[in-house]
Amino acid sequence: WVVGTDHAGIATQMVVERQLEAQQDKRTNYTREAFVEKVWEWKAESGGTITGQLRRLGCSMDWSREQFTMDPHFTRAVVKVFVDLYNEGLIYRDKRLVNWDPKLKTAISDLEVETQEIKGHFWHFRYPLADGVQLDNGADHIVVATTRPETMLADMAVAVNAADPRYQSVIGKFVTLPITGRRIPIVADDHADPELGSGAVKITPGHDFNDFEVGKRAGFKPADMLNMFDAEANVVQVSDGLIPDCFIGMHRFRRDGTDGARELVVQELKAAGLLVLHSVTAKDGEVTQKDAEDRVIQTPYGDRGGVVIEPWLTDQWYVNAAELAKAPIEAVRSGRIEIVPKTWEKTYFNWMENIQPWCVSRQLWWGHRIPAWYGKKRASENDTLNDISWLLDDHAFVVENENELKKQVQAYYDSTEELYIHDSEEDYLNWDSVVSGGAVSPELHLEKIHIYRDEDVLDTWFSSALWPFATLGWPADPPRNGEVARSDGGGSPASAVLAAPPLHHPAGGPPPRSGEDLLARHYPNDLLISGFDILFFWCARMAMQGMHFNEGQVPWKRLYLHGLVRAADGQKMSKSKGNVVDPLVLIDQYGADALRFFMAAMESQGRDVKMDERRVEGYRNFATKLWNAARFCQANGIAASQSVTAPAANLAVNKWIIGEVVETVAALDKAMAELRFDAAANAIYHFVWGTFCDQYLENIKGSIDVETMSVAGWVLDQILVTLHPFMPFVTEELWSALGQREGELIIATWPRPNAPIDLIAKKQIEWLNNEISAVWAARSDLGIPPSTRLECWVNPESDFDLELLTSHSDILMRRARLSVINLPSPNGQHATIENKKTFALGGGGVTLLFSLEGVIDIAAEKARLAKALEVSTKEAKSLAGRLSNPAFVEKAKPEAVDKARADHAAHAAEAERLAAALARLG
RNA sequence: GGGCGUAUAGCUCAGUGGUAGAGCACUAUGUUGACAUCGUAGGGGUCGCAAGUUCAAUCCUUGCUACGCCCACCA
Numbered sequence: 001w002v003v004g005t006d007h008a009g010i011a012t013q014m015v016v017e018r019q020l021e022a023q024q025d026k027r028t029n030y031t032r033e034a035f036v037e038k039v040w041e042w043k044a045e046s047g048g049t050i051t052g053q054l055r056r057l058g059c060s061m062d063w064s065r066e067q068f069t070m071d072p073h074f075t076r077a078v079v080k081v082f083v084d085l086y087n088e089g090l091i092y093r094d095k096r097l098v099n100w101d102p103k104l105k106t107a108i109s110d111l112e113v114e115t116q117e118i119k120g121h122f123w124h125f126r127y128p129l130a131d132g133v134q135l136d137n138g139a140d141h142i143v144v145a146t147t148r149p150e151t152m153l154a155d156m157a158v159a160v161n162a163a164d165p166r167y168q169s170v171i172g173k174f175v176t177l178p179i180t181g182r183r184i185p186i187v188a189d190d191h192a193d194p195e196l197g198s199g200a201v202k203i204t205p206g207h208d209f210n211d212f213e214v215g216k217r218a219g220f221k222p223a224d225m226l227n228m229f230d231a232e233a234n235v236v237q238v239s240d241g242l243i244p245d246c247f248i249g250m251h252r253f254r255r256d257g258t259d260g261a262r263e264l265v266v267q268e269l270k271a272a273g274l275l276v277l278h279s280v281t282a283k284d285g286e287v288t289q290k291d292a293e294d295r296v297i298q299t300p301y302g303d304r305g306g307v308v309i310e311p312w313l314t315d316q317w318y319v320n321a322a323e324l325a326k327a328p329i330e331a332v333r334s335g336r337i338e339i340v341p342k343t344w345e346k347t348y349f350n351w352m353e354n355i356q357p358w359c360v361s362r363q364l365w366w367g368h369r370i371p372a373w374y375g376k377k378r379a380s381e382n383d384t385l386n387d388i389s390w391l392l393d394d395h396a397f398v399v400e401n402e403n404e405l406k407k408q409v410q411a412y413y414d415s416t417e418e419l420y421i422h423d424s425e426e427d428y429l430n431w432d433s434v435v436s437g438g439a440v441s442p443e444l445h446l447e448k449i450h451i452y453r454d455e456d457v458l459d460t461w462f463s464s465a466l467w468p469f470a471t472l473g474w475p476a477d478p479p480r481n482g483e484v485a486r487s488d489g490g491g492s493p494a495s496a497v498l499a500a501p502p503l504h505h506p507a508g509g510p511p512p513r514s515g516e517d518l519l520a521r522h523y524p525n526d527l528l529i530s531g532f533d534i535l536f537f538w539c540a541r542m543a544m545q546g547m548h549f550n551e552g553q554v555p556w557k558r559l560y561l562h563g564l565v566r567a568a569d570g571q572k573m574s575k576s577k578g579n580v581v582d583p584l585v586l587i588d589q590y591g592a593d594a595l596r597f598f599m600a601a602m603e604s605q606g607r608d609v610k611m612d613e614r615r616v617e618g619y620r621n622f623a624t625k626l627w628n629a630a631r632f633c634q635a636n637g638i639a640a641s642q643s644v645t646a647p648a649a650n651l652a653v654n655k656w657i658i659g660e661v662v663e664t665v666a667a668l669d670k671a672m673a674e675l676r677f678d679a680a681a682n683a684i685y686h687f688v689w690g691t692f693c694d695q696y697l698e699n700i701k702g703s704i705d706v707e708t709m710s711v712a713g714w715v716l717d718q719i720l721v722t723l724h725p726f727m728p729f730v731t732e733e734l735w736s737a738l739g740q741r742e743g744e745l746i747i748a749t750w751p752r753p754n755a756p757i758d759l760i761a762k763k764q765i766e767w768l769n770n771e772i773s774a775v776w777a778a779r780s781d782l783g784i785p786p787s788t789r790l791e792c793w794v795n796p797e798s799d800f801d802l803e804l805l806t807s808h809s810d811i812l813m814r815r816a817r818l819s820v821i822n823l824p825s826p827n828g829q830h831a832t833i834e835n836k837k838t839f840a841l842g843g844g845g846v847t848l849l850f851s852l853e854g855v856i857d858i859a860a861e862k863a864r865l866a867k868a869l870e871v872s873t874k875e876a877k878s879l880a881g882r883l884s885n886p887a888f889v890e891k892a893k894p895e896a897v898d899k900a901r902a903d904h905a906a907h908a909a910e911a912e913r914l915a916a917a918l919a920r921l922g
Numbered sequence: 923g924g925g926c927g928u929a930u931a932g933c934u935c936a937g938u939g940g941u942a943g944a945g946c947a948c949u950a951u952g953u954u955g956a957c958a959u960c961g962u963a964g965g966g967g968u969c970g971c972a973a974g975u976u977c978a979a980u981c982c983u984u985g986c987u988a989c990g991c992c993c994a995c996c997a
Contacts, residue, residue: 146997148997193997197997298995347992350993354994570989601945604935607927607928609935614934617959618959620959621957624959624960627957628957678935685944685945693957701954777963779962780950781963786951786954787953817954882978885977888940888977892978899940
């Protein structure tokens with residue numbers, strides 16, 4: 001796990017801009033360099049927040065290799081990727097509609113658009129037919145409908161379906177667009193659905209994605225499409241100059257109580273009698289007329305800026321994602337990448353197979369600046385710098401560094417003239433006026449080559465996508481500018497020391513040595529763990545870039561998509577709702593161990609996790625439990641074990657607990673291999689609390705000999721090692737507190753479940769534990785207080801049972817609080833204790849009998865026995881019923897039939913004994 | 923419109939073709955010098971609804987209902 005952070009372009013720039021706003025300041029008061037410097041300052045102050053949280057959580061990684069996506073070597077990788085993709089034709093510049101965020105004034109990608117359902121309206125307009133043309137039905141207009149009236153100012157056509165008989169006669173004719181008076185054609189296009197509305201659609205190629213496509217089909221070039229908005233979505237004059245002055249400068253919507261272009265368009269059309277009123281029939285039959293129909297509109301919002309996205313015609317850089325997606329699709333299909341849980345594969349394929357060009361340029365200052373320069377040689381006096389004709393034939397030079405830039409520019413112009421590199425378009429123009437004092441002085445520019453750099457930066461995900469290999473020192477080119485080579489990619493000079501060896505990964509091999517190729521060693525990564533919410537944003541793009549730039553090698557072999565932590569009420573956490581839980585506060589309250597354990601225990605199959613503080617509290621208690629158990633061990637001479645393998649044991653309790661460790665570790669290993677973190681956490685939890693504390697420690701209390709000390713120490717060690725990934729702090733502390741060690745807990749050998757499981761001991765101790773539990777249950781039912789020591793008689797049914805009993809009688813007497821165990825069974829009235837876990841390895845079982853004299857309420861005992869008898873009888877009867885069904889005996893699996901027979905026999909025998917006991921009581 | 927997921931104890935969630943489990947909460951209780959952030963015992967569920975497959979369905983199939991999420995160009 002290479003620790004680090006991305007530069008979160010939009011979010012970070014927003015934070016810093018908001019800080020400026022708070023001081024009545026703004027970004028544009030600064031130069032680009034000065035502003036970016038401020039962002040770096042902010043990053044220096046607060047950039048440690050995320051990694052600080054990781055540290056508090058006890059995440060264990062090589063902090064000397066911490067990386068940031070804007071580190072110099074990372075930036076070099078980003079530039080190389082951009083240039084290489086450009087040279088391969090996989091990145092290109094295009095003028096088309098983009099999702100434009102008018103608040104942030106930048107383009108964003110499709111993924112950054114969130115569709116929300118908003119209550120809106122649906123208006124119907126009459127567009128008068130021009131030149132005296134009429135529809136077949138005699139109408140002198142065409143009705144079109146829209147949810148966005150304001151865009152009609154930039155309408156360029158009306159589309160109808162060629163197959164629609166109503167409009168066939170007017171295809172190729174014109175309508176006169178209201179308000180502007182623009183004469184626009186009626187075109188045939190399949191986009192118009194005769195079934196919907198009037199069957200005619202207004203076409204605004206410059207402000208609607210569908211209309212853009214229709215417009216292109218109708219022969220409009222993107223450069224000629226009318227654009228009626230500025231970057232903030234206020235109305236500007238279009239190229240034909242037909243928008244009335246009263247609209248210019250208006251906001252697109254109603255705002256601050258002032259009508260916007262939308263309202264004004266509707267008002268003017270209504271005044272002109274061109275608004276088709278909408279009739280609403282109330283329940284009482286009364287008909288009222290409204291300007292528009294109420295309708296829920298699917299409205300696009302920017303996920304960061306939170307305002308309605310405007311489709312806007314601009315030049316942007318696009319990645320041919322469809323091409324890059326091919327290899328990752330195949331990788332998942334063939335299993336070279338395994339997605340866990342598998343259900344996400346379908347989502348992945350669905351998106352990847354329908355992927356659209358990825359807009360990667362952003363009109364921001366904070367980020368990786370696009371390595372493209374534009375320019376034009378000044379060839380004549382007429383070609384003034386103030387003539388922005390260069391915009392139309394601006395050749396792009398996409399290169400990794402300035403030397404390369406000079407070479408390419410001079411080759412392109414076939415000239416060795418001096419090259420002027422401007423930082424931005426503005427610089428380019430300012431330079432002219434500065435040098436010439438505002439007037440064009442051609443002699444300064446003749447035969448000089450002027451170019452300027454693209455001012456946009458790249459989508460943050462474009463760089464994050466390189467994480468799996470850029471962090472490992474890619475590209476492999478020789479280091480420049482004294483940067484360290486990739487064997488030490490990103491680390492500070494101090495990090496030239498040995499990296500920590502891979503932890504808990506037996507197959508990991510030795511640690512890399514200085515100079516070793518990190519990329520070759522760690523790429524592909526084994527596993528990526530990511531939230532499902534960034535499957536497209538990040539994971540898919542990592543797969544695309546990773547495979548493209550690493551000879552088709554996948555970035556990781558497995559992709560685990562986990563759920564998100566939601567608020568206690570199941571809602572998404574958000575600052576505006578105020579239901580956000582700060583992990584650091586939880587850590588303060590319950591400890592990092594408890595929080596980590598909670599997360600692990602709740603993480604199953606990528607399902608979302610509802611925040612449940614009580615559960616965190618429960619795992620805090622678990623840590624306390626472990627702590628107290630360790631204190632008990634310490635106080636009883638149980639210390640650090642130097643042994644990785646289980647000590648030799650003779651006592652059944654010790655043989656048993658060793659077997660339990662083996663089983664637990666096996667369950668844990670299986671769960672971890674399957675990425676079932678909840679199952680892993682539960683396995684260790686139940687072993688520690690239920691088996692080790694409640695049973696084993698209780699059993700050994702009072703008789704801790706040398707063997708037991710040795711076994712208990714080993715078991716405790718196994719607990720600390722296996723629990724450490726879940727609860728690093730308490731385990732590390734206990735590890736060192738228990739005694740001298742060979743090494744740190746974090747590099748302790750992970751247990752191997754290779755000790756034998758003693759099945760006899762397992763059965764014996766299970767019997768014993770169950771016997772004790774049964775006695776306590778009986779005491780509880782009979783109201784015998786714990787303080788009463790009971791006299792007990794037993795009637796073992798065989799020598800085997802007798803041996804079992806005598807070898808554990810001391811534990812049984814102490815834990816069940818018996819005063820004496822007598823043989824053989826007495827006369828008189830007794831309480832009868834049935835052990836449901838009948839010892840099945842040879843004996844028929846042991847029945848405990850308590851004296852009833854002066855202690856036990858006979859009626860209560862009878863009631864107790866009657867109840868138990870009822871349960872046994874019912875179960876026996878149910879099983880008998882199943883066994884008497886010939887279909888079951890014939891068709892069921894033999895094991896199932898055998899089990900049913902055995903269970904039936906056991907329950908029947910138990911019922912018989914209970915009936916006898918009941919009979920003895922009279 | 924398409925896709926995915928979820929419905930199991932009061933709550934939060936596991937789980938299995940052989941009539942269900944955990945933690946918390948609840949009830950009763952406090953004997954054992956590790957632990958009251960604890961121990962012991964106990965109550966509590968027609969496993970969303972309906973049909974089908976099967977000797978057997980909480981689990982498999984289909985339909986339905988409710989909730990959640992993702993994707994998509996209905997002007």
